Each structure stands twice: as structure tokens, then as C-alpha cells.
Amino acid sequence: AQSVSQHNHHVILSEAASLELGCNYSYGGTVNLFWYVQYPGQHLQLLLKYFSGDPLVKGIKGFEAEFIKSKFSFNLRKPSVQWSDTAEYFCAVIPNVGGKLIFGQGTELSVKP
Amino acid sequence: DTAVSQTPKYLVTQMGNDKSIKCEQNLGHDTMYWYKQDSKKFLKIMFSYNNKELIINETVPNRFSPKSPDKAHLNLHINSLELGDSAVYFCATGQFYEQYFGPGTRLTVT
Numbered sequence: 001a002q003s004v005s006q007h008n009h010h011v012i013l014s015e016a017a018s019l020e021l022g023c024n025y026s027y028g029g030t031v032n033l034f035w036y037v038q039y040p041g042q043h044l045q046l047l048l049k050y051f052s053g054d055p056l057v058k059g060i061k062g063f064e065a066e067f068i069k070s071k072f073s074f075n076l077r078k079p080s081v082q083w084s085d086t087a088e089y090f091c092a093v094i095p096n097v098g099g100k101l102i103f104g105q106g107t108e109l110s111v112k113p
Numbered sequence: 114d115t116a117v118s119q120t121p122k123y124l125v126t127q128m129g130n131d132k133s134i135k136c137e138q139n140l141g142h143d144t145m146y147w148y149k150q151d152s153k154k155f156l157k158i159m160f161s162y163n164n165k166e167l168i169i170n171e172t173v174p175n176r177f178s179p180k181s182p183d184k185a186h187l188n189l190h191i192n193s194l195e196l197g198d199s200a201v202y203f204c205a206t207g208q209f210y211e212q213y214f215g216p217g218t219r220l221t222v223t
């Protein structure tokens with residue numbers, strides 16, 4: 001069965017620190033990959049997505065993610081976090097042939113001012 | 114002109130009651146979804162409808178019944194509510210490879 005694993009449950013950083021959130025998936029075929037963000041009390045918003053092409057994708061608010069097919073990974077990065085980045089981050093995967101969107105368990109990011 | 118709207122935003126009710134959550138989207142997509150987010154923030158799909166036809170039906174108690182009167186609406190009706198139904202329920206729409214989520218309905222069963 002397909003699954004998505006996010007390595008960190010809760011990450012605490014100071015402003016200006018660099019961020020990397022891990023995401024690994026298990027699926028043998030081609031996948032589409034996503035990172036969603038959920039700010040406190042708000043709905044999920046798409047941060048970035050990967051369908052094909054350049055494995056380094058850039059999203060909104062300075063976030064980027066790198067797809068490494070050999071490692072089944074899609075880690076999220078940001079060079080310098082801000083207090084406003086405090087949120088829950090979800091990695092998600094869907095097979096290229098369709099099916100359902102599978103979410104990781106989420107990583108809570110707390111950025112201290 | 115919110116893309117995906119849900120009502121109500123908060124719902125507090127007692128065990129055994131029947132309640133409904135409404136969802137409407139104005140993005141013109143054929144597919145709509147219901148997700149459940151539990152207390153640990155874990156998100157899981159419950160149902161998917163495509164043009165009013167049920168496509169995905171995960172292992173959800175039959176107390177949960179989605180209804181799609183048209184492709185812009187997907188309502189969720191829950192019978193005989195239980196404590197374990199307390200969660201945030203998100204409606205979404207879009208193609209399978211990109212989905213847009215509603216603001217969520219926080220259901221609390223007491």
C-alpha cells in the first residue's frame with residue numbers, strides 16, 4: 001500500500017534559521033508530489049507541487065522542494081524561516097495513474113521570533 | 114467569492130444526534146472530496162465524487178453518507194454521532210493531481 005512518511009513531528013527554529021523537512025513515500029510507479037501548509041486555524045493551502053521535469057521545484061513564500069527518485073524523497077526547504085512560517089506542513093503523494101491523495105502525518109513547525 | 118466554502122465552521126452536538134455539513138465549490142471542477150483530520154492532525158480521504166457519482170469510498174462507517182445534488186455541492190450527513198467522530202472535516206475539489214481545500218468544519222461530539 002502507498003504511504004507517506006514525514007520524519008519530523010515537531011520542529012522548532014529561530015527566525016532566519018534554515019529549514020529542511022523530510023518526506024519519503026512508498027510507491028513503485030510514477031507519482032505526483034505535493035507540499036501543503038496549514039496555518040493555525042486555517043485550511044490547507046498548496047505550497048508547491050512536482051509532476052515531472054526539473055526535480056527542484058519552487059513554491060510560494062520562498063519554499064522549494066527537491067524530488068530524489070532514487071531515495072523516494074521530496075524534502076521541503078527554505079533558506080531562512082520567518083515567524084509567519086509557523087504552521088503544519090503536510091507532504092502528499094498521488095500516483096500518476098490516478099487514485100487518492102495520500103498525506104503524511106504532518107510536521108508542526110514553530111518559529112521563534 | 115471563496116473557491117470552496119463549508120458550513121458550518123463549528124458544530125457542537127451530542128452523541129446520537131444526526132448532523133450535516135455542507136460544501137460548495139465555484140471552481141467548476143467535476144470532482145469533490147471529503148477528508149477527515151483527526152486530533153493528531155492526520156488527514157485521510159473519506160469520499161470522492163465525480164460529477165455526482167461516488168468514486169472513492171474509504172472504510173468509513175455507513176453512518177456517514179455523502180450526497181451530491183449537483184457537481185458544485187457535496188454534503189456530508191452523519192447519523193448517530195459518536196465521540197470518535199470529533200474531528201475537522203475538510204471538503205476539497207480539483208483534479209486528482211491538485212486539490213483545493215475548504216476552510217474545514219470542526220465537529221465536536223459531547
